[in-house]
Amino acid sequence: MISDKLEKLRPKIRSLDAIPTVPAIVQPLTAMLQQPADEIEMERVIELVSYDKTITAQCLRMANSPLFGRRQTDTVRSAVMALGLKRVQAVLMSCCMNMVVPAEKWVFDPVTFWRHSLGCALVSRKMAQSIGYPDPEKAYLAGLLHDLGILVNSLVCGEDFRKCIQAASDEHVALHRVEEQQLGFTHCESGKILADQWHLPLEVAEVVEFHHRVVPSAGPLVSLVYLSDLLCRVRDLGYGYYEVMGIDLAGDAAWAALVQHYPQLANVDLARFTMDLDAAIGEIAALVDAVFTTRK
Amino acid sequence: MASKMAIDLTQPKNVGTSSAEDLSDPNYLKIRDLIYQISGIYQSEDKLYLLASRCARRMAAVNAKTPGEYLEHLTIRANRDAELRSLLNEITIGETYMFRSPQQLQALKSVVLPQIIEAKAKLGFKRLRLWSAGCSTGEEPYTLAMFLLEESEALLKGWTYEILATDLNDNSLVAAKAGVYGEYALRSTTEPLRRKYFLPVDEKRMRAGDQLKSLIRFDRVNLSDDSKVVFLKGIDIIFCCNVLIYFDLSSKRKVVQHFYANLLPGGYLFLGHAESLYQVDDTFRLVHFPGTIGYWKPPVGYSGGKP
Numbered sequence: 001m002i003s004d005k006l007e008k009l010r011p012k013i014r015s016l017d018a019i020p021t022v023p024a025i026v027q028p029l030t031a032m033l034q035q036p037a038d039e040i041e042m043e044r045v046i047e048l049v050s051y052d053k054t055i056t057a058q059c060l061r062m063a064n065s066p067l068f069g070r071r072q073t074d075t076v077r078s079a080v081m082a083l084g085l086k087r088v089q090a091v092l093m094s095c096c097m098n099m100v101v102p103a104e105k106w107v108f109d110p111v112t113f114w115r116h117s118l119g120c121a122l123v124s125r126k127m128a129q130s131i132g133y134p135d136p137e138k139a140y141l142a143g144l145l146h147d148l149g150i151l152v153n154s155l156v157c158g159e160d161f162r163k164c165i166q167a168a169s170d171e172h173v174a175l176h177r178v179e180e181q182q183l184g185f186t187h188c189e190s191g192k193i194l195a196d197q198w199h200l201p202l203e204v205a206e207v208v209e210f211h212h213r214v215v216p217s218a219g220p221l222v223s224l225v226y227l228s229d230l231l232c233r234v235r236d237l238g239y240g241y242y243e244v245m246g247i248d249l250a251g252d253a254a255w256a257a258l259v260q261h262y263p264q265l266a267n268v269d270l271a272r273f274t275m276d277l278d279a280a281i282g283e284i285a286a287l288v289d290a291v292f293t294t295r296k
Numbered sequence: 297m298a299s300k301m302a303i304d305l306t307q308p309k310n311v312g313t314s315s316a317e318d319l320s321d322p323n324y325l326k327i328r329d330l331i332y333q334i335s336g337i338y339q340s341e342d343k344l345y346l347l348a349s350r351c352a353r354r355m356a357a358v359n360a361k362t363p364g365e366y367l368e369h370l371t372i373r374a375n376r377d378a379e380l381r382s383l384l385n386e387i388t389i390g391e392t393y394m395f396r397s398p399q400q401l402q403a404l405k406s407v408v409l410p411q412i413i414e415a416k417a418k419l420g421f422k423r424l425r426l427w428s429a430g431c432s433t434g435e436e437p438y439t440l441a442m443f444l445l446e447e448s449e450a451l452l453k454g455w456t457y458e459i460l461a462t463d464l465n466d467n468s469l470v471a472a473k474a475g476v477y478g479e480y481a482l483r484s485t486t487e488p489l490r491r492k493y494f495l496p497v498d499e500k501r502m503r504a505g506d507q508l509k510s511l512i513r514f515d516r517v518n519l520s521d522d523s524k525v526v527f528l529k530g531i532d533i534i535f536c537c538n539v540l541i542y543f544d545l546s547s548k549r550k551v552v553q554h555f556y557a558n559l560l561p562g563g564y565l566f567l568g569h570a571e572s573l574y575q576v577d578d579t580f581r582l583v584h585f586p587g588t589i590g591y592w593k594p595p596v597g598y599s600g601g602k603p
């Protein structure tokens with residue numbers, strides 16, 4: 001079964017050469033995203049923001065937006081201060097992924113993609129904090145990057161991938177199910193290839209590979225992002241179409257796996273956790289808006 | 297030095313519009329949490345402005361100057377129980393109109409009914425029973441009746457179905473049976489549905505037609521009255537919207553236990569859109585649907601996995 005899949009995947013893997021090499025900013029950024037907030041150096045953040053004029057413009061624009069209620073901000077420093085570290089990190093990461101996939105190559109609607117990725121990042125961090133997972137920032141990074149394979153599929157499968165998205169949306173089913181049928185592999189496998197090529201942290205690469213198929217050997221971060229991804233998809237932070245879902249999260253194997261490591265999960269008020277996500281949607285929309293409105 | 301600054305940066309300062317200043321009063325969060333603890337109704341932070349406006353009316357009524365002072369009315373003053381009830385009334389006011397929860401109906405259509413239909417069809421039992429527990433003036437059961445009738449040639453082809461609609465309040469039941477509604481109750485009911493299932497009464501009001509009424513059996517039931525509730529059996533789906541919020545914890549637990557017994561295995565309980573059963577019950581399984589949650593009584597032998 002698996003070798004059959006890989007056979008189909010092989011020619012695609014070769015064409016992955018077409019993907020631009022990892023942008024210079026990705027390495028320092030992923031490193032930074034994994035540090036606790038109080039160890040991050042301000043100067044380093046400003047340096048990263050100044051790295052690219054598009055990113056600078058986006059940060060400034062966002063800092064000046066009504067949501068953050070700023071008076072005129074015209075320096076990178078004051079913009080970074082106004083936005084706060086977390087928001088700046090999100091803008092940075094999404095900008096540099098946008099560099100990887102040029103606007104005309106997006107098959108998946110980029111606004112939807114970033115809403116889902118940022119949503120999953122926030123939910124993963126929040127869940128990490130609620131259950132006592134020791135590295136909430138790593139959870140954030142893993143949530144942000146879990147769907148990396150959707151970028152890969154956009155680049156290497158183009159029209160075929162567009163058809164998958166269309167079919168998933170028409171039939172109201174999960175995208176990876178359609179990918180399995182029509183491409184013979186999913187964004188999990190193709191994402192893993194890019195994650196390795198970019199030397200992303202091993203745990204993050206594992207999330208990219210297994211976030212729709214939690215295997216018993218996978219670490220707790222995989223279960224955590226898997227559950228966050230499901231929560232996003234039932235709370236209007238999914239793939240932009242109605243997905244038919246009725247899920248018993250606490251009855252899921254991934255839940256059981258995570259509870260073993262973090263017993264506190266069993267005490268989480270899941271209904272309240274879910275309803276709190278609705279409050280995050282406005283903030284995510286504003287972030288995504290900041291990343292995209294200046295691109296046009 | 298740099299690291300200290302970074303800590304501040306993770307907490308961008310709140311901006312100073314006047315409403316934001318009001319909402320930033322931590323007492324609103326305390327009131328929110330109190331309501332949640334007492335009633336199970338939860339307001340996420342993006343809905344705090346709603347809570348504040350509902351509180352504002354009660355604050356004016358009891359002459360409380362600040363949210364902090366009002367919190368005292370809800371917690372330590374002699375009339376706190378009555379005040380809490382008044383606030384809950386204020387919070388749930390305007391919740392009753394038809395098609396109030398489209399996500400619930402969507403979940404019924406795409407997941408819940410197909411699931412129940414598949415399980416029951418295997419047993420050759422093509423009959424469906426829905427219960428609107430605390431139906432108030434009837435908007436919910438009539439919505440369900442329209443929903444079922446619209447599926448009668450699709451999902452429910454060849455099935456029979458009925459809706460039990462109960463309330464404690466006699467006046468509400470009289471209004472529900474009459475089925476006469478104005479623009480507010482019909483605000484989300486589309487023109488084709490109005491034409492199909494309602495008759496005009498006068499320029500402003502419409503009356504539910506016989507096709508709807510024939511599906512619904514209205515009855516007076518006190519949910520706390522064990523002797524009566526025990527006899528309701530074989531229910532597939534229960535709707536109980538903004539009713540449990542008025543019960544104390546032990547009554548709530550009892551009612552929910554009865555619901556569990558009333559339901560067939562595989563049946564579902566739906567509450568109001570902001571309600572939950574946290575700490576009330578751990579026999580039902582919480583199920584997430586797009587935009588809404590439901591409580592599920594799994595079939596015998598279920599041990600996790602897909603509902």
